[in-house]
Amino acid sequence: MTFSSDPPSAAWELLLPAASAPARARGRTLQSALREAVRSGRLAAGTRLPSSRDLAGDLGVSRGLITEAYEQLTAEGYLRSGRGSGTWVGEAVRASAPGVRDLAPGPSPDIRADFVAGSPDLSLFPRSAWAAAQRGVLSELPHPALGYPDPRGLPRLRTALAELLARRRGVVTDPERIIVCSGVTQAVTLLAVVLHARGQSAIGVERPGSPQYEELFATAGPRAVRLPLDGEGLDMTALRASGVRTVVTTPSHHFPSGIAYSASRRVQLLDWARQMDGLVVEDDYDGDFRYDRAAVGALQGLDPDHVAYTGSVSKSLVPGLRLGWLVVPDALADEIVARKRYMDLGNPALDQAVLARFIERGDHDRHLRRCQRAYKERRDTLVAALDAYLPGTEVSGIAAGLHAIATLPGRCGPQDTLLARLTASGVAVRPLSHYGGDAAGDRVPLVLGYAHLAPARITEGVRLLARAAAG
Structure with missing residues (x-):
């Protein structure tokens, strides 16, 4: 991946001024800018970062500066890494400034768990393969095209x-x-x-x-x-x-x-x-x-x-x-x-x-296979977490797609009361009625999006949902 061929990103743009800082302060400035990008949500939890070599090339700095920044922020908990698996934004980063939300996508600054359906996992986008395709196209596309x-x-x-x-x-x-x-x-x-x-x-x-x-x-x-x-x-x-x-x-x-x-x-x-x-x-x-x-x-x-x-x-x-x-x-x-x-x-x-x-x-097929494995794991995680924390929940619909319907037990209370408790607890979710669906007697059907959430965040989100549902 290179910055010049990837779609523009507010997160990478934030790093460009830091890369132009005086040489003696450049390393600290880059670390501070990257840390702020994570805190502010410009780099969302679960985002995969470019390799140190690629980002150094993008910013025009030495690879050592990027490696040092990655290592420092990993030690601080802002990033996570694994042998051969790259560097990622941490899943449980909480901003230190008062009133700043957890780094999870959602419509409100107070969201702690976002189950709103509709989005894939944006961090799975195959940047390197897409950038290679871009370079290939730019080198072979005739001017009339x-x-x-x-x-x-x-x-x-x-x-x-x-x-x-x-x-x-x-x-x-x-x-x-x-x-x-x-x-x-x-x-x-x-x-x-x-x-x-x-x-x-x-x-x-x-x-x-x-x-x-x-x-x-x-x-x-x-x-x-x-x-x-x-x-x-x-x-x-x-x-x-x-x-x-x-x-x-x-x-x-x-x-x-x-x-x-x-x-x-x-x-x-x-x-x-x-x-x-x-x-x-x-x-x-x-x-x-x-x-x-x-x-x-x-x-x-x-x-x-x-x-x-x-x-x-x-x-x-x-x-x-x-x-x-x-x-x-x-x-x-x-x-x-x-x-x-x-x-x-x-x-x-x-x-x-x-x-x-x-x-x-064949890059599209390879990417779909990767997403298929990831989303299946996340759906399985959601079903297991609901069974563990909210026994009696009925999960309906075929095992497919990016969302599931979870009809909560009747003990969770009427819909309006339940939704108010969920909102107060920082759980973002929409009931089936939001889309014109009918109620299920005294049980509340929720539309739970899971594809955009890492498995650990799904489990934690269901735990929060269960605690709120219990009153």
């Missing part, structure tokens, strides 16, 4: 994605039917704009489900119609009665309930689309992560003419790359491409070329 890109996306990336999606998810496509987007949000927005222009005033979405669709569709034209789920997937009676001709679904691993659509419900959904000459939008947001068996193939593979398939690297790599894809039926492709052209003139060509090379060289 730096002009305005094809609004559909770089042909090289669309070719790589077509092979990847066919191999890993069973998607039936070719490069001409793939449109590179700035994530799933842009993909769904493009579809909504085009479908509204064709006369569709409403689009169905799942309940419970992501709360973003009402506002997203409000800017695109159609209104969102919430449709309930049962234990097998989308309620077909409600779907037929709604009158919509397009519905957005997460059939491989529903968010947030955690179910996978049953085989019969998948067939029923496709039958509905054919009868209505409608469209199923398949959001395959974390389909690569299944821990107990092979992942269920994409719904799109069963009927490419009635399913639009979308996904991104936001869960498999990091959200900050803002790279995703939309696979559309032939009948919609030209209109989607036209809207994409006038929306943003296409995604950055360099980033697309880097992702293409990253996929072609």
Whole structure:
């Protein structure tokens, strides 16, 4: 990894002035700046640091200064290291200044345990492999490729994605039917704009489900119609009665309930689309992560003419790359491409070329295998901790993805009281009702995100959760 080829980081920028300090004070200044980056949260707990050689090259200082800084901060507890495993920001660093929070991601300065779902482990991002791909692209990319890109996306990336999606998810496509987007949000927005222009005033979405669709569709034209789920997937009676001709679904691993659509419900959904000459939008947001068996193939593979398939690297790599894809039926492709052209003139060509090379060289598959092992361990840790500290908790949903549903025992009290105690204890978590889910009698279903947390932090977080739940 080198600073010049990695995405800009506020943490590394903080070190640049220190690297320019007078020679006699440079070592102390670098240590102080690195210590402050950890304290302030610019370097989050669990972040893997560059090697001493790479960081020294980035900052233009001697490797000895970086090695000494790493050793000193490791001795102080700010960092941790292991033979052959690199150097990491410590998991239990507490800022010494009054009012400064523990170094855990979360929406509040008082968060001690953050179970809010939605993020992968950003520290697992393969910086070295990504930087190598960047260097390779910059050395081989011809000058004309730096002009305005094809609004559909770089042909090289669309070719790589077509092979990847066919191999890993069973998607039936070719490069001409793939449109590179700035994530799933842009993909769904493009579809909504085009479908509204064709006369569709409403689009169905799942309940419970992501709360973003009402506002997203409000800017695109159609209104969102919430449709309930049962234990097998989308309620077909409600779907037929709604009158919509397009519905957005997460059939491989529903968010947030955690179910996978049953085989019969998948067939029923496709039958509905054919009868209505409608469209199923398949959001395959974390389909690569299944821990107990092979992942269920994409719904799109069963009927490419009635399913639009979308996904991104936001869960498999990091959200900050803002790279995703939309696979559309032939009948919609030209209109989607036209809207994409006038929306943003296409995604950055360099980033697309880097992702293409990253996929072609097998780095993407290697990274997914690493994440698969890490996230499985974290889910197992979560289940074990709930069993140990909150016996009677029911963990539901398939063993997949980045979150689980934990329905707490009735003794934990009513939801409002429980959530107030959790907030006061510094535990950030959202109930299923936040996403439109129903209560479970006197038991409270919580949506627990775990992928972004190290196993030790998961166990400690559950312990805090249990203590708060006990009153």
